Amino acid sequence: MTALTSGSGSAGNGAGAGLEFDAISFGPFSLRSRLLERDGAPVKLGSRAMDILRLLVSRAGEVVPKNEILAYAWSGLAVEEISLRVHVAELRKALGDGKDGARYITNIPSRGYCFVAPVQRGEPMPAAAPTEAVAPPPALPYRLDRMIGREDILPDLSARLLDQRFVTLRGPGGIGKTTVAIAVAHEMWDTFESKVHFLDLAPLKDATLVASTIAAALGLVVHHADPTDNIISFLRNRRLLIVLDSCEHVIDDVARLAESIHREASEVSILATSRESLLVEGEHIFELVPLPSPPQGARLSAGEVLNFPAARLFVDRAAAAGHRADITDEDAEVLAEICGKLDGIALAIELAAARVGVYGLREMAALLDSRLKLEWRGRRTAPPRQQTLGATLDWSFGLIGETERLVLQRLAVFAGPFTLQDAMAVAAKEGGQVDEVVDALEQLVAKSLLSTQPDGASRRYRLLDATRAYALHKLTESGQAQAVARRHAGYVQRVLEAGMGAQSGADQASRSQGRASLLADARAALEWSYANDAGAHLRVALAGSCARLFVELNLLNEARIWSQRALAMLDDTSRGSRWELELQATLGHAFMFTERNSVQAEEALRRGLEISEALGDNANTFRLLSRLNMFYRRTGDYRHLLPVALEAERVARLIGDTAGLAGAKALVGVSYHLAGNQTEAQLHLDEGVRNDAALRSTQPGHFAYSRTPQIPLARVLWLRGFPDRAVECVRPLTGAGAPRDVVMHCIALCWSASLYGWVGDWSAVESMTGRLATHAGMHGLSPYEAVAAGFRSQTMIARGDVKNGIELLRSALPRLRADRYELYASAFVADLSRGLAELGQLSEGRATLRETIGRIESEGGAFDLPELLRVRAELEASGGDLDAAEASLVSSAALAEQQGALSWRLRTEMSLVRLRRRQGSRHPLGDLAATYARFSEGFETVDLKAARLMLDETPA
Template identity: 40%
Template structure:
């Protein structure tokens, strides 16, 4: 947030802080706070979310005095006392151990400013769809909510099947309004690798982690937010969850944590809420239907029975059997649900008899959590014993599936001699009826799922039969084949639908990859699966994970891999991931070159074009104009061989971008128009099979070339279309590229509201998906936006930061734009020499490399610096501005010609050379195409009016 926005009167919670009056008020009443404490509070509040080092605070508050850190602590304590120790995020100042202090509240400038609905929507929590109505734990929901309010960190403790997840979701909904609906449910059930815990939490929050200390990074990203994180099913990754939860508790002030686990995390701050079994009719109690149904366990049983057998009305003669079942199952919800499933098939009396025959397993009471666990296992054992041979085989062999699977998936892992497809399908149906498998009906086909506890039980049965490796091998082979088929099947779907389809596969893909590359895996299966899964990770923008698996697969392939199609598919994904997450260094070029060589050896033109498209994007971003042009020529030759309109559109997009980099804006526009005609000519029966989205790229190209040519109304239309296409692609990197390249159009129109919204979107997407170059670009664009409002101090900081990061990442496309604006800001602050050095170096660097696109802007900036530096420099300034006009004419960059001509006219006006000024400006305006008004045109027209008025007066 800009410094100017956070000065004056500021609101946070019930407090109003005036930095000008130097007073803190609550409900209109001034609060007693010392001068030094006010200095500290104002300094922190004006930088919400930042971690301010203690020494920095000392230097600010006591600039000429040597004091100890203890003085800071005393004043911070006074501030906290004045603010009060409120509930749910009302703790405003966080002490970041070893680093300093941070103001973690939400700050609103007084004067009607509020957080935008878009900003709020970006932080909305994610809770699963409303579960089946909860029975018997309503009071516990309120108790947990109160504990969260007071203690911030609560663990729901209990055995599997006790209902912890249902209660946690209910708590999340009950307290959602207190957190502004910023409640996030993280299901850890599907995780098999503890290292995925922090990334899973971050992904649920819409973030992505990229450092080697994910816990600390996650804390830093959410430190200033008030939210509730629900970590569900922690027990199997408890060694990783425990320290992460402790970090979140210790190092934040407003983050609340609710975990569900079969054992305590045993870390600081944790408060336990034990989930007890549902109350059931005690032995010897009245056994009428009305009395039995007073107990939650019986209510749950009847409800679940009704879902399987239709409407159920419990009669008095049946009530004792229901009471007996609930007693024998100790009121454990999952066990009751399993029993209800059997009752639908066997009837009440037979079910009770079967339970009674297993008393040796059921008699273990509920004295400890372990005993409850055994009781649940007894229920599962009992259910397993009731299965047919085919059902038992299918049940244990579907254990590798994490998340949803289909009938085809079940058939692929079963593969038992003498068991046909129909028997497998019947077995799956039987398992659904017995509540061992959950199901949901999709538009295309039914999806099935094992609960976490049931899957663990099935895995144990798989181990008992010594089938783990063979069945996990089948699972991996099935996933590889399924992904290969899925890629083709999804090719015609919109990006958002592809993302949804691939998201459903992610947990299974990870599990299969981990086994395949593990000690008992198969190398051939591993590389096949890695090749097939690259599309999943790329579609979901999990680029770091994509690179990790791909590099592991390439190492597994070894040296003699040139004849491997899988090597081609795997190697193509590595540089694409690297350039978005690490930058455009030489390794990216080498990786693309290697992938291209394999594609050529394979004789696969389609894949050669795919790799060339990624290679072109790399060349485009580093402004390797010769390399980009060579790739465009090569792609055009391949496209002519295929005769495919999509391939031709790709080649035209490349030529358009190359011409744009060369400064040939008219040629760039013509290539874009040709590419769009190809898209209109051919059927769009498939999605774009390249490593960059050429449709959005063509629309971006049109927007930029039309901007340079001064056709801003048309440019705006194409910019909006490019963003719509980027969103439709479902790919964050594609949308980020579109945002980055068309935002200059909105800035040229001085559309501050729309620009700010898009910059915020770019920033959030880049952080959430670890797209480092776009994060730097977002900072630079924010700097440009601040300059439009006259906030030069923060603008300079952001522009310098962007240029430094983009230099390290070799991401040069927008560097010169940021350089020119940085120089302009420095000139306004009187830093002429620094601005001149920056600009002259940029001109020499661009000329030396043959990068001509930014010559008009750079020479214009040099002229402005000289014109403002001294009268003695006016002649050189005039020469630079004339050079800018000349460069702009050669490039058909009419907008930049007009801007330079306006600056030249202003310079000549100072020298009373009004006729010359009129001549230059009139000629430039005449060359401007007709269209909408925008700031540069209005400035030129106002200047011309002044000049003509002055000329008439002189005459």
């Protein structure tokens, strides 16, 4: 937990607060008040590191506990220890600790830190009474006491000024150009021997007064309109720094004069701040980028969020406004959201932070979606253009031409980044030339009203959030908002529809990336079209186009919601169309993974398949057959698997695509596996793996996307008697080679967990289960959360925590049954039955297992029926019914042999040995020895080690 306050230890009441020394020296260093020098030269330290140094030096030779250091250096804050370690590392680096044998600070594990160098000091002096703030150098504005997030650029910017002499600090309004320029002026005051002139040009209304303003600042008395020659003559052979702040509105005159000064006065350095470049000889651009903000949705802790400058600035300014509430880990996500909405713009952050005490964090996040933020007022002493975001943007809006204003307003309809092609399609005037948009776009970028970033060989553009809110308001005032939104929605639909048809090719990856970049605009277009009658004609096609995108990006909840809404609006022209096909296919797929394997999901998939076959759409027919196959896997209706998979293989052959054929082999192989034919399963899966390179190279738009044969092959290999190969097969799928698709990633984790359970590696099962629960929770795939609970309970039972494991299973199994999710339920039922028997509840255990076996046998059997029969035999034997137990085991062994499941047979043979010993058989090991001899690997796995031990205990 991190308290939302500001200040450092120097103002606190920590252990070392209030100490001032006339002089303290150690090694080549001297410390006086808050000035550290090395051999007389100042050493730059951050304020926290300085606080830590002062405290440690004041108690040199003592171990200062970490909590005391934290309380001193972060007075009023509760921060994580990582912050202390970071600042101690900074301090050690500044001192050169460890170089050439020098030692200053040592860490005493579990206790704290100790300053170990010899210290020479005078008598401590009482803490000085509070004094007035130190006045800035003459002619310079006050600098901020704490400039957050920009400290690191000051040395670089200062060095560039000395080397290049003419630097323009460029960036959008409110980003902090003036703050940085003032700080640089103060930093370089001594370097230029007090010859630093800071000119705020914002108040100038007449550009012709630029030269006379600069002349006056230099102390020149001129008697004619253009004093440029006087200025050049005065500056020639003089060494000084001129800071020209806020040049954009008088940029032509500033540019001409600055270029002349740079060319004619070789000892003068110029720092200009502007929303656009001066575009003259000698100018070097220093782009001031937004403050780094926490990533959205990363679930960072409070301490991790506050590692980002935007969040630190927000907290600092909120504390300065008197808000002292705590930022908890739960609040950290909201703070990250706020910083994201403010785009790292310092002015926006300060204005919002000043109001957090009024609204609270969560309400603040909601308010930032409104135009209200544009009118929030900041410091009364700030220049008028910086007192509100709206005023800042008014300033910029007034500096652009009419065409640029129109284009800016229309571009505000884009909710995310956009390309030049996007801009031309949406922002061009009706009947106008697209060249106007290109020219306007160039000017808007130059004036920092649009940001731009590389995108391969081209570029993408975006409006910062505050600029977009401002431009949208202007668009609404102009009366064009509805027309532009309609044009935008239609354009998004056409682009997405075009991308649906491009499923292969060398540039498929870039096309997929381009489609993904449309997500924010797809959402905005959907919201608008379903809320406005003007968008009614677009609704079904737009939702159908977006549905494919949502599935590609694993946004299955959104896919389900919008598909349902669009299907409710079908009319005679859209029923049976490609759009109904897309919506039904998406609805069935999304229902499976976000809700349950319901009749509605099956009906949607069947309806989609009916339409695709009627339209002769083979790619969608394959996709729907594969989704139906997945549905029947999950529901345990294994008798449907093979017919569906073989039909998919037939369709894949018609298409003739290599990756599609590999995907079909995976479907057929997994169908054989679950239905209980491991020999055929291995043959088909091996064939799929041989073409796996083609399958893995497919992009999300491919009809056979993400069919990974290795996932089922690993389980088949174990069942066939190759445990080592099985583990080697599955290991990459849970590491760097994990499927990209979030659903396939869950499947890989589930099937890997089941395999590691069979092998007996419960640590691996535990690891897979934790990752599965996190992954499923993060992406809203709730059925997999119940599966994770089942695997967790299996692990608990295997490790002897039977009672708690059963309790967890009792909660997980009803959830799986409610979801009609039977794929893993039978294995969990077997563990529940054994656990109940172990706790003395044999009758309940047998009844629970009997129900599951009956269901599976009525549906034609399954891959794990031999194991379920074996467990039934164990429970029968526990109840004293040895004849029934023997019958069950004989059936289990025969079925395992029929299925080609050597590993199931080995387990059954071991159970038979135990049973026959109870029956008094003299030679119980013959069949076990023969089965064991059929293995060629896996001898260190649990079952084979147990079989070897059994064989070694008693001669056959």
